[in-house]
Amino acid sequence: MKKKKSIRFQSHPWHGIHIGENAPEIVKSFIEMTPSDTVKYEIDKESGFLKVDRPQKFSNIVPALYGFIPQTFCAESVAEYCMVKTGKTGIVGDGDPLDICVLTEREITHGNIIVPAMPIGGFRMIDNGEADDKIIAILKGDEVYGAWDELSKCPESLIKRLKHYFLTYKGMPGDSPNQVEITHVYSKAEALEVIRASQKDYIDHYGE
Secondary structure, eight states, rough: OOOOOOOOOOTTTTTTOOTTTTTTTTTEEEEEEOOTTTEEEOTTTTOOOEEEEEEEOSSOSSSSSSETTOOOOOSHHHHHHHHHOOOOOOOEEEEOOOOOEEEEESSOOOSSEEEEEEEEEEEEEEEEEEOOOOOEETTTTTTTTOOOOOGGGGHHHHHHHHHHHHHTTOOOTTSSSEEEEEEEEEOOHHHHHHHHHHHHHHHHHHOO
């Protein structure tokens, strides 16, 4: 009897990549976009391949490696944590894996890669009533940025650049303004709590 050929399949970046044994202090991050990209890429949830979401609408570019943390999900626990911290009501999770920006002085020119990252803080962003946190992290082992173990140690100009990108990247001049706000720039301790909440949401919706 003729043997069947063995076929190996690529793991789904969201579900098939483990978040990391030392999470949430060190997390694996799947990178969708880099500062050199002029098109916004994001994961296709069904297939696991990167897809073109849309061309960047104007001159702003993502100022860091940008992607998501595998095996996370922004739903009830993330929304509840957001409401506790902001005092707002009616917030829901955005239904996506948790976003992450990874800072590094190294020039990484393409996405669709996995990088180890150390969270140092984040932005509590609310997009049209949805919790859409952005975790800010440092590439593990980065010789220049590695000393930044808290977001408060980063230059204010870098924080402003990141905030400007997320507050404007969906809009066009003349469009009705999106209801997007960054309510807080938070510490490493809060970033780790957001990651834990997103891990709980993932398990609640997708299992271990």
